[in-house]
Amino acid sequence: MSEPKILTERRGHLLLIGLNRPEKRNAADYELLNALAEAYGELDRDPELRVGVVHAIGDHFTGGLDLADVGPRIGPEGLSFVGETGVDPWGVSGPRVRKPVVVAVQGTCLTLGIELILAADVAVAARSTRFAQIEVGRGILPFGGATIRFPRSAGWGNAMRYILTGDAFDADEAYRMGLVQEVVDDGDQLDAALAIAGRIAAQAPLAVQATLANAVTAVRDGDAAAEAALQPALVRLAASEDAGIGMQAFLTRSTAEFVGR
Template structure:
């Protein structure tokens, strides 16, 4: 039986090169305490630093993904100007803030039920999102007199356009999985209960590919989104030269010749 810590926890499991990162505070709708936020940063850092791990899957225990930050426990940190995630770790929100690392390896997210505020920002900071068909999304900071500062103002507009982003950001309304799919906030909607298995399936399909090529491809897409296609295009020749001289590229050719599945090592 899974133990539930009073302040919640981030539980880890490894499956075939995939790091499962479980948000575990279901009795409080998985509201994030400082302990949980710190452990999430540590989990993302482990994913990037462990060469045996290729992809992460963020998911949650219980009926809901997360109601967001647990303000009574987080507010004292905010008032002191402190961060829950220590400097030097990978930032789960992947914002590129000074003192934090940006995630290198792919992250797939499975969401269900209540997915508010931080929950939306964590999934938009990831790469691929699978949503259960019972999701209830809300970026409701304006209802609390504050602004979303975890990436929603940036990524919602990038995915859905300014008008669609402001519709939800400025009203703080609640919207469903079908709307999230329409806005490109999620990539797949599945019946509730199937979201974690579908996310793991996608993650394992990614993990079966050449790790260096996966990372390079993800980084190039991210650069194109953040800095523009012309900037990203300038990396094509140098990156392709490096990849083409890797052991994995040689294995890719050899597996094609021998008509078998490739056995990539990340070298």
């Protein structure tokens, strides 16, 4: 029996989600895409899970889509791989995952790997990582959100420079453009991502999720929609058990142990 193409591991309030097809440079076939969506669904549903950490087994994050497997599955309505209990990791179909996601990348990071970073909240790259958005060289377009998010993250000219040429770029360039938030020595990327995820998970989870949701609302629906949601969110959070825990920790100068209620 073959190993799962997505490995999940719980570490406290973190869910580690590992791409596990190293013999194919973690190229995503249909089975991997579906299992990844299921892992995001688990992260979204489980109240004990506060942050997801996406990483890859082997030397490379991903070589992109396995077009030989996925190509024939693109039908009149596009490509569907999210089951009833899954959540689209790229956030372009259906609801977006409501918990923060931190991504650690290394080696080769092509196409959907870049789009996973763009759909996530924080990204860490190993220093030798090489990136490329090569869909136009394969006769298709990026369909995991790069056309939407890459210009927003990196600026129009920077994004078009790479998504219209398919040219490769390195980790320093990814950092310059704001695609990744930290560049670390090779081999340290997962530990660095886990450290960031742990800091997020230590905060009040309802407040983290509300903050993330409001930021997403601002991007998707505009500032006015986000502004209108601020006060109702504040009122709801102020009545939570965690708000009382946070206030008590402030008054006693102690470390808050939030419960997510």
